[in-house]
Amino acid sequence: MKMKFVLLIFLIYFAVMVWILYFSLQLSLFVTPVSKHEESQPIYFRKEFSEAGHDLQGSATLRPGMVMLLSLYAHLPSVTEKYSSISKYLIHFIEKMKKDITVRGVAKDPWELAREWATPNSLVPETAPGLGDILAALSTAPIVSAAPAVGGSQFKIILWLEGKQKVVLAPKIHSLDSILIGKNRGGDRHNGEIVAFHLGRLLGLQMTPIAVGRKVSLKREILPVATQRLAETFSKNKNGDTCFYGICRYCKPQWRVCAVQDTLSCAVIMWLPEHLSILEIDHPWRDNKKNVLARWEYDENYCQEVLVGDQGGKILDIIDVSVLDYIIQNTDRHNAVYIAGEPDSSFVPIDNGKSFGDPHTDYTDMLAPVLQCCRIRQATYERLVLLSGGGMSLALQELLALDPVAPVLTPAHLRATDRRVTHLLAALSACSVKKGGWHNVLF
Structure with missing residues (x-):
């Protein structure tokens, strides 16, 4: 009886080994060997260059549509x-860009100038005297009202500034040196909006929305003019700082954003004009x-x-x-x-x-x-x-x-x-x- 049991175990073991060998041979038919040179290259099917959700077979998912990436690395x-x-020629180009931003007193009404600039093909002209006045107004004009940007997935606030200008306020959620691994991780980065505007100008993309940084007091500038729905999301942390979390798909009390010494850094993005x-x-x-x-x-x-x-x-x-x-x-x-x-x-x-x-x-x-x-x-x-x-x-x-x-x-x-x-x-x-x-x- 004992001998039969040992024989049975041996047969099972042998069958498993044969199955593993067969599977390995079959798999090898579909795997292209990688040379040492190719192995050292950051080629297109490596995980760091694709969204994790698309790695259907792990980090070696082949995406034939991206085969041209190999030639990129070759060049x-x-x-x-x-x-x-x-x-x-770059320094002169930068100085021209800086002049548009730093010169003040060009526009009597910055909001009206922005409306005049706006067409279906350009929000800001290539040469933009008066842009400095618009950016200054966005970063300093008194806030008349504040409401949650309802319907979106990210924490944003709709503000009306003095002079009937509508803007979006994106609060600073992550520190500048935070590293977020993976695509679409974490909340929106306020600095991304600011950089995109300036980069758009550098590249000649004149439809990039005007954006600038602004330091706001949640206690003195936002809460007093907030709608009831937005005000209900305000609270204090253990340090006595004013915090809020807004209303959006991912807005939750445990992910509230807090001012530091009554100040919160934000990005202000200009709303497109009514026309x-x-x-x-x-x-x-x-x-x-x-x-x-x-x-x-x-x-x-x-x-x-x-x-x-x-x-x-x-x-x-x-x-x-x-x-x-x-x-x-x-x-x-x-x-x-x-x-x-x-x-x-x-x-x-x-x-x-x-x-x-x-x-x-x-x-x-x-x-x-x-x-x-x-x-x-x-x-x-x-x-x-x-x-x-x-x-x-x-x-x-x-x-x-x-x-x-x-x-x-x-x-x-x-x-x-x-x-x-x-x-x-x-x-x-x-x-x-x-x-x-x-x-x-x-x-």
């Missing part, structure tokens, strides 16, 4: 060497929230479908905004926003808060529109070249130092913007080879 060394120093209503539609390269790959992730030729679709005529706008999003790592661009009733409207990049989460990680799958379409406005490309070689961090550092809540970015995040500019130039270099020359890439 990266030569592009890094080519654009290794700051352009001699410009927005139209929101699905972004062609939005992430699929379900546990399946989106079309662009598995179809390298997906751009051809977009070009013949409803947004085909907007492809250069979409590319421009994807450049902005990649530099700030805004991983939550799920809608494309245009001006309603204006077929020739430019893309309006609103909601830039899911940015600057991790200065050490670059989600290169965000380059899908650039790599799959291989086209970009020549003006945008020329701005990237101008801001290369460390120029982007220098320009942003100079402009952001003038903001009321400076510092706005940590040195690590500033350095990351330089790295991402190089990635973009490498991607476009790869495109020039793929398309047979720059004349087929620059428009």
Whole structure:
């Protein structure tokens, strides 16, 4: 009896080993060996360059739609060497930008000037005397009323400033040096809105909403003019500081935001004027929230479908905004926003808060529109070249130092913007080879 039992155990063990061997052989048929050189490269199917929810087979999920990323890394060394120093034209360019911000007394009525500027293709002109007055008003004008931004997922407040100007207030939720691992983690970052505005100007994207930092007193400026619904979310912490948590999908008492010594740093984003209503539609390269790959992730030729679709005529706008999003790592661009009733409207990049989460990680799958379409406005490309070689961090550092809540970015995040500019130039270099020359890439 004992002998039969031992034999049975042996047969089971043997069967299990045969099954494991068979499964291993079958699996090897679908796995391409990786050379030592390839193993050292940050290639497209590694986990740090894709959303965790899309890693259907762990960190080695193959996304055929992103195969062009391999050519990006192939071009990266030569592009890094080519654009290794700051352009001699950059300082003059930065000084022009700074002049628009620092000169005061140009506009008698800043709100009216902003309304006059606003068209379906530009919120702020390339040269913008009077911008300093608008930014100053946004950061200092008395607050007349405050209400929760109901219906959204993030903690934001709707303010009316003296002079009947509507704005969105995004409070500082995370410290500047907080590192948020993964896409769309944590609350919106107030500094992302401020940086996006200045970056939009640097890149020539004139539809980026005007945004500036502001230090507010919750006790003296917000609570006295708050609606009852908003006021009910106010409380005191153990240090006696005023706190609030607002009303939104993820707003909860345990995640309240507190002033420090009666002061809270925020971003104030100017509401679009009444004559410009927005139209929101699905972004062609939005992430699929379900546990399946989106079309662009598995179809390298997906751009051809977009070009013949409803947004085909907007492809250069979409590319421009994807450049902005990649530099700030805004991983939550799920809608494309245009001006309603204006077929020739430019893309309006609103909601830039899911940015600057991790200065050490670059989600290169965000380059899908650039790599799959291989086209970009020549003006945008020329701005990237101008801001290369460390120029982007220098320009942003100079402009952001003038903001009321400076510092706005940590040195690590500033350095990351330089790295991402190089990635973009490498991607476009790869495109020039793929398309047979720059004349087929620059428009």
